[in-house]
Amino acid sequence: MSARSQTRLWLAQRASAAVLAVCVLVHLVTMIAAVKGGLSAADILGRTRGNVLWGAFYALFVVAVAIHAPIGLRTIASEWLRWRGRGADACWLAVGVALFALGIRAVAAVVL
């Protein structure tokens, strides 16, 4: 991978981290509020089904995770396991795609 692509990966990880900082905070606050408010799973689904805003928020969350996590794992594997190169990069790309697919599936399940 060229230094230019590696720099873009670094930028993507920083940008996705900024998005995640907001998403994680909103997610945690909402979750705690929902649980403390005594909402059941059915109550929560009643509020999320058909809600475009929650759908867009969690879709953004999933995209940020799918970008951020594989880039971080790539660095950790490179430094701690010395696992680098094309094979490793292809694996982390697959992890990103899988995270995106699984995440979007979960978002669809609570929004659609």
Next chain:
Amino acid sequence: MVMREPDLLQVDVWRGGSNDKGRFQTYAVPRHEAQTVLDVVTWIQRKLDPTLAYRFACRVGMCGSCAMTVNGRARWTCRTHVGKVATGNRLQIAPLANLAIVRDLVVDMREFFDKWAKAGGAFTPTASRRDDFARVAPASPARREIDAAIECIGCGVCYASCDVVAWNPSYLGPAALNRAWTLQNDVRDGARAERLAAVAGDAGCHACHTLSACTERCPKQLSPTASIAGLKRMTARAALKGEL
């Protein structure tokens, strides 16, 4: 009047090559006031064991050749007083980490300086001898960035202290990147685009995790961490503009 015998320091010194090809050997060295670690090593070599290999030149903190690992931390030995680092009367002296050991306290610095070259550490002039002197305002922001980073003596303390170097052998390291940062801020330099490409990516500034061991241990109180952060900003801007 009874002359007081000087206290004795127990000094463990690394002898031999790397890992299984070497071991610590203990020497008893008389302790003196204002004694430096380099004084101790020199005393051992001159009085106890002339086969001990170590490196030094200026003895006054300018040449950067006497760095060693003292009680587990990389330090310049000529400016490190024994009184400040000895635990009781014990001192452990080993070669710098992250570099191949030649023998005893001498490491092979080639990798360290080869990485300076890889990071574009040489100044590339844009003017000839017929041109007038370049005028660089001392208060200009770029010149101030250079001032903050230029006093590196190339001792290798930062390189030996960097965990990222240990994890990622291709990482250029704090000193080479610090040098590149000074040249990236030099308005007279003609290779800034090439250098920026050389210091970007997994082997360059983006590998730094801002652990700051380099900054904490730099004997010249420089901040390679800040220089590397500067390179990250510079490469990010260039990447966004499509200039990298």
